[in-house]
Amino acid sequence: MKTLYALTTISCLAAAPMAMADDFALAYFMGPNHPMNGAVFTPFAEKLAEVSDGALTVTQFPGGALNSSPTQQYSILRDGVTDIAFHPPGYTAQLFPVTTSVTTPGICEDAVECTEALWRAYDVIEQEFDAQILALWTTDPSVIFTADKPVRVLEDMSGMIVRVSSAQDVPFMEALGASGASQPVSVINQNLANGVIDGIAIDTSANMSFKLDEPANYITTNVPGSVTSFALLMNQGVYDALSDQEKAWVNEASGKWLSMQGAQVYHDLAIRGLEVAAGNGVEVITLGDDERARWDAAIQPVLDTWYVSEVGQGMTGEDVMRLMKGE
Known part of the structure; x- marks a missing residue:
């Protein structure tokens, strides 16, 4: 039985939802104007209604209407609070070690290439999820947003607290001399403004959604x-x-095509996000080749350890990397 929720008033949102046949609840913690909606959620809903001739439809519950905690979205899906949920695997990285391996520096270069990498490993990745995967995609690689301290050389990272997207990113941040703090994206603007963190490691598309150029004065790229x-x-x-x-x-309305569409949108947004930040007065610092080589050398011991470690399902980090790279 489907578990879609027909909630029409604020008071109803607090009550136990009632099921409606042929309609699916889709929950996400961002607002309805978030780019994710236009890139993935609405296209899925529209395609599903089209291919089913209206027999299957989707009702969105944005802004955390069913649960506002970004880290709880996978739980509310499994518990039947919603039929469909958006979840960043990095928020529960311990459950998805192969999936979150795509975050490892050097596996891929942009959102489109990284999404292709995920789909090369799909047969392994789907074993990690107690759910049906409708779409699986990534952002571009992260840059570093800072408020008060420009990061121009490796030594500038020393002692900084930098927000990262996944716990798997922490060792790499520590290798650069900083402390990595995994935090939901919904709090990072405020935390940077208030000095709770010194920097944010995230791709520049986030500037379009979370206005990071308001607290940030510097962006360091080519890291x-x-x-x-x-x-x-x-x-x-x-x-x-x-x-x-x-x-x-459902299969026709989802899958790799939807994922690649999301990836392309995020790649385009990353380009636009950097342009907007620069236009708003943020200084964009791009590491030169020699300096970038120093950063790569700093994280190499962490990469070497990951290569030989067991990631999951009997695979080492090197096994996962080769699978994602198509080698």
């Missing part, structure tokens, strides 16, 4: 940055209960 992976998921029980025809419709 060995990590990407952020994203997943749009359907409750496995809901999917399994569909008829063969309904599953075929």
Whole structure:
């Protein structure tokens, strides 16, 4: 039985939702104007309605209407609070060690290439999820936003507290001389403004959604940055209960094409986000080749350790890297 929620008033949002046949609840913690909606959520809903001739539809619950905690989205999906949920795997990285391996510096160069890398490893990745994967994509690699201290050379990172997207990114940040702090994206603007953190490691598309050029005065690019992976998921029980025809419709409306569309949008937004930040007076610092080589050398011991470590499903880091690179 599908578990879609027809909630029409604020008071209803606090109550237990009632199921409606043929309509799916899609929950996410960002607002409805977030680029993710236009890139992935709405295209999925529109395609599903099209291929099913209106037999299957989607109702969105944005802004945390069903649960506002970014880290709890996978839990509310598995618990049946929603039929479909958006979840960044890095927020629960311990559950998705292969998926979040795409964040490792050097595996891929931009959102499109990194999303291709995820899909090369799809058969392994899907084993990590107790859910049906509708889309799986990434951002461009991260840059470093700072408020008061420009980062021009490796030594400038010493002693800084830098927000990272995933716990897997922390050792790399520590190798650069900083402390990595994993925090939900919803709090990073305020935390940088208030001095809770000294910097933010994130791709420049985030500037379009979270106005990071307001607290930030500097952006350092050409660093060995990590990407952020994203997943749009359907409750496995809901999917399994569909008829063969309904599953075929859901499959047609989702998958790699939807993921690649999301990746392209995020790549384009990263370019635009940097342009907007520069236009708003943020100084853009680009590491030269020699300085970038120093940063790469600093993180190499962490990479070497990861290569030989067991990531999951009997695979080492090097195994995962080769799979994602198509080697």
